[in-house]
Amino acid sequence: MNEIFQLFTIPFFQRALIASILIAVVASTSGSFLVFRGLSFMTSGVAHAALGGAALGMFLQYSGIVPWFDPILGALIFSVLVAVVTGYAGESGISQKMEVAVGVSFALSMSIAVFLLHYIPPTQVPQVWGYLIGDILLLDNLDVILLGGTAAVLVLIALLFNKEYVYVSVDMEGSIAHGLNARAYHYMMLITSALAIAFATKAVGAILVYAIMVAPAAASNEIMRSVRGVMVTVFIFALISEIVGLAASLAIQASPSAIAGIIAALIYVVSMQVKRIRERAASNQDFPEVEDLSETFHESLSASAEQAHEHEHE
Amino acid sequence: MSKSNLLFDVQDLAVKYPNGDFALHHVNFTVESPSFMAIIGPNGSGKSTLLKTALGLIRPTRGTIKMMGYDSVRDGHKIQRMVRYVPQRDQIGLNIPMKVKDIALMGRLLKKRPPRFASSKDKEITRQALEKVDMQDFWDRPFPELSGGQRQRVLVARALAGKGSILILDEPLAGTDAESQRLIVDALEDYHKNNDVSIVMVTHDLNPIHRMVKNVLLLKRTVIGIGAPCSIMDVDLLTKVYGPTARIVEYAGHRYCVTHDSGMDRHE
Numbered sequence: 001m002n003e004i005f006q007l008f009t010i011p012f013f014q015r016a017l018i019a020s021i022l023i024a025v026v027a028s029t030s031g032s033f034l035v036f037r038g039l040s041f042m043t044s045g046v047a048h049a050a051l052g053g054a055a056l057g058m059f060l061q062y063s064g065i066v067p068w069f070d071p072i073l074g075a076l077i078f079s080v081l082v083a084v085v086t087g088y089a090g091e092s093g094i095s096q097k098m099e100v101a102v103g104v105s106f107a108l109s110m111s112i113a114v115f116l117l118h119y120i121p122p123t124q125v126p127q128v129w130g131y132l133i134g135d136i137l138l139l140d141n142l143d144v145i146l147l148g149g150t151a152a153v154l155v156l157i158a159l160l161f162n163k164e165y166v167y168v169s170v171d172m173e174g175s176i177a178h179g180l181n182a183r184a185y186h187y188m189m190l191i192t193s194a195l196a197i198a199f200a201t202k203a204v205g206a207i208l209v210y211a212i213m214v215a216p217a218a219a220s221n222e223i224m225r226s227v228r229g230v231m232v233t234v235f236i237f238a239l240i241s242e243i244v245g246l247a248a249s250l251a252i253q254a255s256p257s258a259i260a261g262i263i264a265a266l267i268y269v270v271s272m273q274v275k276r277i278r279e280r281a282a283s284n285q286d287f288p289e290v291e292d293l294s295e296t297f298h299e300s301l302s303a304s305a306e307q308a309h310e311h312e313h314e
Numbered sequence: 315m316s317k318s319n320l321l322f323d324v325q326d327l328a329v330k331y332p333n334g335d336f337a338l339h340h341v342n343f344t345v346e347s348p349s350f351m352a353i354i355g356p357n358g359s360g361k362s363t364l365l366k367t368a369l370g371l372i373r374p375t376r377g378t379i380k381m382m383g384y385d386s387v388r389d390g391h392k393i394q395r396m397v398r399y400v401p402q403r404d405q406i407g408l409n410i411p412m413k414v415k416d417i418a419l420m421g422r423l424l425k426k427r428p429p430r431f432a433s434s435k436d437k438e439i440t441r442q443a444l445e446k447v448d449m450q451d452f453w454d455r456p457f458p459e460l461s462g463g464q465r466q467r468v469l470v471a472r473a474l475a476g477k478g479s480i481l482i483l484d485e486p487l488a489g490t491d492a493e494s495q496r497l498i499v500d501a502l503e504d505y506h507k508n509n510d511v512s513i514v515m516v517t518h519d520l521n522p523i524h525r526m527v528k529n530v531l532l533l534k535r536t537v538i539g540i541g542a543p544c545s546i547m548d549v550d551l552l553t554k555v556y557g558p559t560a561r562i563v564e565y566a567g568h569r570y571c572v573t574h575d576s577g578m579d580r581h582e
Contacts, residue, residue: 036407036409036410038407038409159429160428160429161428161429163423163428163429163430164428164430166410166412166416167420167424169407169410170406170407170410170412170417171401171405171406171407171420172405173366173371173399173401173405174399174400174401174405174406174420175420175424176369176371176394177369177371177394177397177399177401177482178394178397178398178399178420178421178424178425178476179391179394179395179424179425180424221409221410221411224411225411225413225456226411226413226416227410227411227412227416229411230411
């Protein structure tokens, strides 16, 4: 027991815990809206774009073309580009078009990353891959501060504009017709989400980001019946996944991101089942009425069959 | 607040679809305000496009469309402030856990500033609007779980609860059950009588609203006819639009149309 308490005094574990809470906040305030918008795929698109951008940044830095260019700058620029391209494709409100745009940007940024890896000094290559795999146990203070800032901005935006985000997702055309500047909110939602994903990717790696951004929001959307309910459960599901991931990583030497991803996916599968069971229960209640009607129907069928019989004899 | 008392003033309007085909061309007409107006015509005749152009959602290729004197391109936001719009039902996303009250309150909250909190007055007016279409008992129910007709009634209530002197509805009766159709038509008729609002309705089928409509615009990419319902219910005019199978039925002093486009309607 004492050993567990001692854990909480170790700085890297404290940072990992704080980061877990912050990532759960990001998932709740950004992931929920992306799932509402039908854009869960954008999370992985942006996370990989961040990887491509970081590779470009590192290339510019080490080739001496732009020595001051930090990889995170490249990651942020690429992420915003993906958001803008996606937003442009989806201005009419059709989310299928946005998925295609995300798919293309995804392929493009991964290609750029792989292409540039060849020109980056081999010693720096692991730093690029760090964007993909990352490790919540290896954060420094700056990572945590950046994450904290991102989470704070997202909470503020979600408090101010959650209705606009929902309205744009639920009825883009009607919102514009009522005078809402829907295009502005559409882009704001995509760009802030992209920036948040890029910062989170830098801190904990793309794999944890899309595990935590997508699955808890999709799971909550299956079972909750209000927007606020979804946002609260996303936070809880995300935090549970991450804490289990952290605990497992200490107990059995596993990657916390991997475990968290598996737990989040399991929560999604369970939620789908819960929804199905609920629907089955609801349809059972309606059953007696249907039975009554079918009896009447059968009676009328046999009656008309008898009539048809009589006609034949005539 | 209006610049003229013409609900619509359309001059030489042409609008293209994104693929380059003309959705509308050589459209000229005026309608005086206030009116209960129906825009009819077969599928793909440009009815919805006309509305979206009027609201400033689509830019005309040529010509102008004005509502209450405001040009759709230059003063689109002023038109949007006057208008309450009911889009086609399938435009509403169903993968978001909105309750009936959330959807219905949009009508009032969209005209406020962020963070758009619903006051008790907003809630009261919205509740009354839902009562008019007999949906008050569904206040806390999830919107995506309603039937098509019930969803349409909620959208009409959303418009009734809102503010603005023009109510625009795009196919509010399409695919609704007879009960919902009756409730929607009655609510609109009642609202039009008791309030100083114009109602503009795109519809496949004029018959359910026949009695209360003042102006009918018959559209097939351009204006085929405009006038009172019974003058539009003309065999020659309708066969021109709907083909040789269109028929006129007279019943209880009113003319009803039967076309293959909308099918025969339930008219007692």
